[in-house]
Amino acid sequence: MKVILTADHAGMILRNEVIELLNELGIEYEDTGCDCKSSVDYPDYALPAAERVANGEFDRGIFICGTGIGMSIAANKVKGVRCALVHDVYSAKLTRLHNDSNVLAMGERVIGPGPAREIARIWLETEFDGGRHANRIGKVSAYEEK
Numbered sequence: 001m002k003v004i005l006t007a008d009h010a011g012m013i014l015r016n017e018v019i020e021l022l023n024e025l026g027i028e029y030e031d032t033g034c035d036c037k038s039s040v041d042y043p044d045y046a047l048p049a050a051e052r053v054a055n056g057e058f059d060r061g062i063f064i065c066g067t068g069i070g071m072s073i074a075a076n077k078v079k080g081v082r083c084a085l086v087h088d089v090y091s092a093k094l095t096r097l098h099n100d101s102n103v104l105a106m107g108e109r110v111i112g113p114g115p116a117r118e119i120a121r122i123w124l125e126t127e128f129d130g131g132r133h134a135n136r137i138g139k140v141s142a143y144e145e146k
Contacts, residue, residue: 004058006049007033011064046074054080061103068107096126
């Protein structure tokens with residue numbers, strides 16, 4: 001698995017936690033997040049990273065900002081991206097099992113480092129269930145083609 005990781009100024013602490021987790025799990029990644037504390041615009045980070053997931057360069061992405069909302073909205077504008085904003089372990093598991101999400105968004109101002117690591121771990125380790133859920137994902141993909 002290859003993961004792209006990005007964050008704006010408000011997601012740098014959680015990004016560093018996720019980097020540690022990816023290293024511990026031996027998952028290949030590229031970090032495209034900012035390295036500054038001054039305000040930056042989340043679309044400048046979310047959109048290019050989402051495009052790289054959509055074009056198959058990366059299997060999945062993890063995007064972090066203050067709430068996760070801006071990153072998730074921007075990422076979901078990219079055709080082929082299924083970004084889930086997650087702040088709990090149950091949702092992290094279900095978004096992989098049922099929705100085959102390929103991008104995870106989290107908010108540093110919403111959750112702490114411990115929960116973020118566990119959410120990311122569960123999301124990375126959970127496979128898509130397929131079956132009836134594949135049909136539903138297919139309907140979403142077909143709509144994108146309109």
